[in-house]
Amino acid sequence: MPRLPRDFYNRDTVTVAHELLGKILVHQIDGLARMARIVEVEAYLGPGDLAAHSARGLTPRTRAMFGPPGHAYVYLIYGMHHCLNVVTEPEGSGTGVLLRAVEPIANIEGNTRGPGLLTRAMGIDKRHYGHDLCSDELHLLAPLHETQEIEIVASPRIGVPYAQEWADKPLRFHILGNRYVSRK
Template identity: 45%
Template sequence: MARLQRDFFERDTVEVAQALIGCKLIRRQDGIEAEAVIVETEAYKGSGDPASHAARGVTPRNRLMFGPPGILYVYFSYGMHHCMNIVTEPDGVPGAVLLRAAVPVSGLEWIRSNRPRIPEARLMDGPGKLTQALAVDLALNGFDVCDPSRTELRLEAGEALPFQATTRIGISKGKELPWRFAAAPGRTMPPSPGFR
């Protein structure tokens, strides 16, 4: 499949969050390649989105959210786990999509080594679990997923999956915005855990 190019991410954040459902997330480390299908995302914008890290303008922490698109914005949340976002919108316009959940397709043994003694259905059913399963941490903050010379992580087009929209979770502001998207139930592939 074709690697997702910059123009895929250089558009409205909500549109990208929807389009990422069903896309493939491929992680390569130490000669091992693991693949997962994205089944849940959340969109975060700029000043009009009180839950966004970019709501109050540019800071040293959130500067990546202002572009260019196709860059990873990884941060450490609550001193417990990493969250992986992909920057969206044209350069200079803040936006990012949080990858909330995925379903493993290959490299399961390596994924399990990163999440030992966890049932398969729970390996990647949350943003912190997803990053732990794929060994994503602050070392990948600023990583360009569109750079063909980089093989550590890439996104590819996949099967377009029907999805459902709900309000976002795990936040205290902007909860009313229906910017969380998850693969709908009833597919042969397990849906997002949020809709089981």
């Protein structure tokens, strides 16, 4: 399966979010590849998006989100869950796509229905902050053949009521009928 090139990420965030669905997330740990199919994502559209961390501007925490496309923005929520975002668009945009749920393919134990659960199951944490997603250790692949047609559902993002009008925007995308999609 071909690795996603940097140009894949250097595009409109909503387009990238749609096209990440069905792609394969791979994390190599001690020679073992943990692999999972992406089934749910959320788009964050930069400083004007009140739900995005980048709405607060460039800070030590958000530095990676303003970095080059195709890198990981990993952060801790509730003091216990890591979340993985894929940085999109040109450097300085502050845009990204949160990976919300994955369908296990190989070498994964545990629940993957939610952003904190998927990172735990995949072994992804703060050490991956700013990590190049075109590297050997942590990357995304395009399946050689789609086994089925993907129908995408759009809905409001989850857990961002503070974001005013941005809370209701349909920027959460998931594969219709996939049993690994998280619940609201």
